[in-house]
Amino acid sequence: MEKLSLGAKKLGLELTPTQLEQFDIYYQEMVDWNKRVNLTAITDYEEVQIKHFLDSLTVTIAWQQAKGNTVIDVGTGAGIPGIPLKIVFPDIKLVLLEATAKKAAFLRHIVQELGLNDVEIVVGRAEDIAHLAQYRERFDLVLSRAVAQLPTLAELALPFCALGGSFIAQKKGDTSEEISRASKAIGLLGGNLREVKRVDLEEFADERWLVVIDKVSPTPAQYPRRSGMPAKRPLG
Ligand code: SAH
Numbered sequence: 001m002e003k004l005s006l007g008a009k010k011l012g013l014e015l016t017p018t019q020l021e022q023f024d025i026y027y028q029e030m031v032d033w034n035k036r037v038n039l040t041a042i043t044d045y046e047e048v049q050i051k052h053f054l055d056s057l058t059v060t061i062a063w064q065q066a067k068g069n070t071v072i073d074v075g076t077g078a079g080i081p082g083i084p085l086k087i088v089f090p091d092i093k094l095v096l097l098e099a100t101a102k103k104a105a106f107l108r109h110i111v112q113e114l115g116l117n118d119v120e121i122v123v124g125r126a127e128d129i130a131h132l133a134q135y136r137e138r139f140d141l142v143l144s145r146a147v148a149q150l151p152t153l154a155e156l157a158l159p160f161c162a163l164g165g166s167f168i169a170q171k172k173g174d175t176s177e178e179i180s181r182a183s184k185a186i187g188l189l190g191g192n193l194r195e196v197k198r199v200d201l202e203e204f205a206d207e208r209w210l211v212v213i214d215k216v217s218p219t220p221a222q223y224p225r226r227s228g229m230p231a232k233r234p235l236g
Contacts, residue, residue, distance in 0.1 A: 001020040001024055003049040004050070011201075013060065023053055023084070026053075026087070027049075029106075029109065030048070031043050033106045037105070054201070055081070055170070055204070056083075056084035056085055057088060058208065061199060062197050063168065064166070067164070067165065068162075068165065069091055071141045071143065072097060072142050072143070073094070074142060075097065075099070075126070076096040076097060076103075077103055079096060082096050082119075083114075085143075087114065094119045096119065097126060098121070127224045127226060130156070130160055131224075136219075139165060140165040142158070142168070143167075144156070144157050144167075144169055148230070150185075153182075154189050154191060154213070155185060155224045155235055158186070159224055161190075163190075164214075165215050166194070166212055166215065168210050169213070170210060175211065179211060182236070185234065188220070188235055189223055190215055190220075191215055192216045195212045196210070
């Protein structure tokens, strides 16, 4: 986990031997399960360290940790970015939301294997789960990577965000057009675009951005719309 360790230092994170060992187990299990369950296209040891693990930790560039420690990762897949953040910040209370049962089975396995506490795995679609009182507007921080375009993603993610909390979306490439298309949706859902931060690490060949949206007013009860609608007819 040399590459991860060096990259994390650039983010001001000094990973302990135990944490590096946890990342190593995570890598081995992910690649092993990937033979049976479609978890990731990236399986090379060094690539996973950068493109999955370090990329997850870049969220810390925009994360105001003093604001609270309840976190949900919407569409977490194999646990990215939620699990790497949980390994490095064991005190967070983390919910991993994933629609696919087979991926959730991996999540249950790896959470146990790594001995992580305060991690809840929820199998379901954001469109449904965000209407349940125990999850709606309950999180200080909402995260999501590689799930949907921002106009859709705002509807899937912002309903989970507590007032005063934030949603950080990890985006690649040229995002300015995507962000401007999302501006109406963000407003409708109770969000306010705070900033778009560039992830400036030489480890990444492509451009990476953190889109930071603050939750400034409650999300109207009709959102998210029924399953599939946020993608089919994005707001705005
Ligand atoms: N965040 C991970 C996975 C990205 S793939 C990563 O960056 O590697 C997108 C994942 O989101 C898939 O596992 C898919 O099942 C899940 N997903 C897509 N739409 C969803 C929805 N509406 N609710 C919950 N999960 C969803």
